[in-house]
Amino acid sequence: MTGIFLPYTSSKGKPGYIFPARTAWLIFLLTWMPVLHLNAQLISISARFDTTAIMLGGQTSFTITVDQPEGMHVAFPHLQDTLSASIEILGSMPADTLKTGEERLRITRSYRVTSFYSGEHYVEALPFAFLLEDDEQVLRTRRTAIEVHAPEVDMDSGIFDIKSPFGIPVGIAWVITWILLFILLLAAAWWLFRYLRRRKDAAGMPDEPARAEPAEPAHVTALRELKELKEESLWQKGKIKEYYTRITDIIRKYIERRFGIMTMERTSREIIGDLGSSPEAVNGIAGVLEELLSLADLVKFARAVPGAEEHEAALDTAFRFVKSTSIHPPGTSTAGEHGNEFGSKELNTDG
Structure with missing residues (x-):
């Protein structure tokens, strides 16, 4: 009892015991030290500038570091435009999370800051909230300081005007250098041109694209194909249907090229009708050609x-x-070798 309470006598002469102050502090520390130690083990928060001093308008980084258990949510303070009335935030970096041990995390967040006010400036303690056993707790950082230095101005020298741009000294060496570079560039371009020209000649490539040959006249093509058909002797070999198919195909293509009349996918009667109304058609050709096409259709x-x-x-x-x-061409007969013989020589269709 005497280790905790001390005996005393009151003003009325009654004996008693007092509770010493140091004993009260001892009881307080024994009661709350485990809780404070637990909080210190759970979370560690720090805030600092990368440097203690900058020039006016200079930039530095303000870094916040939180060491915490994995799975615990710690709410960072919302810092948007300023850290204080004289320290501006220019931008922020995404939070960087690093695993430092078993079930331990270190979260780092940096802000780019500046100040346009000279003197010593402070960032007050920043609050960080978290839950501990369903009870909201708040930890705060220490107050952080930075010193901003203004440039030294010599007022005795007065105010100077803006300096003019510096000129580049031009000497003979500078001129010769650029002339040589220009000559070297021309030589390289000439060599490249000759090299590509030799490769082109070696590959036999023509200097100009070959001109397309003029299209063969329609009658020349038709006569050549009819001559080839005659030399093949198809009907003599029993290929009668193929023989007449070839004749009508040659005539159809010729009419299309010569008179501009569409013949493919059309009946013989439609072709004859268009040919008879053509102003370029020779008298009598429509009727005789109709007999030829009709025989071929049969x-x-x-x-x-x-x-x-x-x-x-x-x-x-x-x-x-x-x-x-x-x-x-002008000056030659338009009737051809046989002339207009459609009226004097007709097809023999009598079996």
């Missing part, structure tokens, strides 16, 4: 079998049709 679609004379007459009519309607 062979191709009705399986008709004409005689040898009809085979020869069909090809001869095709030759005469092309020659009689072909376009020749």
